[in-house]
Amino acid sequence: MSDRRDDPPGRRGLQPIGRLLDETLDLLGLRERTQERRVLARWADIVGPEIAGHSRAVDIQGGILIIEADHGAWRQELTMLMPRIIEKFNSLCGEGTVTDIQWRERPQRGRSFRS
Numbered sequence: 001m002s003d004r005r006d007d008p009p010g011r012r013g014l015q016p017i018g019r020l021l022d023e024t025l026d027l028l029g030l031r032e033r034t035q036e037r038r039v040l041a042r043w044a045d046i047v048g049p050e051i052a053g054h055s056r057a058v059d060i061q062g063g064i065l066i067i068e069a070d071h072g073a074w075r076q077e078l079t080m081l082m083p084r085i086i087e088k089f090n091s092l093c094g095e096g097t098v099t100d101i102q103w104r105e106r107p108q109r110g111r112s113f114r115s
Helices: 017-028 032-048 072-093
Strands: 055-061 063-067 100-103
Touching: 032 055, 032 072, 063 072, 072 100
Parallel strands: 063 100
Antiparallel strands: 055 063
16 A cells, blocks of 8 residues: 555555644645634734733634624724734734734624633
8 A cells, every 4th residue: 555645545554643634624625724713822922811801813814813802992902902913913923914903793792701
């Protein structure tokens, strides 16, 4: 049995799970989306624990980060910080990772962001 990367996944011997997952993501066209969403996990690193306790990054697509906050005052604070947040994301995750930030259209009321 061959062990070439261009063989179909079912045609090879035992393979490391990481390679199989990578190939599956590629096959389904999900690799880029998965890498893009990893950025969301950096929210607390970018904004700090206090702001992260009142807000969260909801989604990112094509460099547009979608966020929500639990109160209008935090929304206002984050709106003023948007240029710095974009700069920090791009510094930590690569230039062009975040090109714009938008608010979630309808934030969920009464939601707590504290873990």
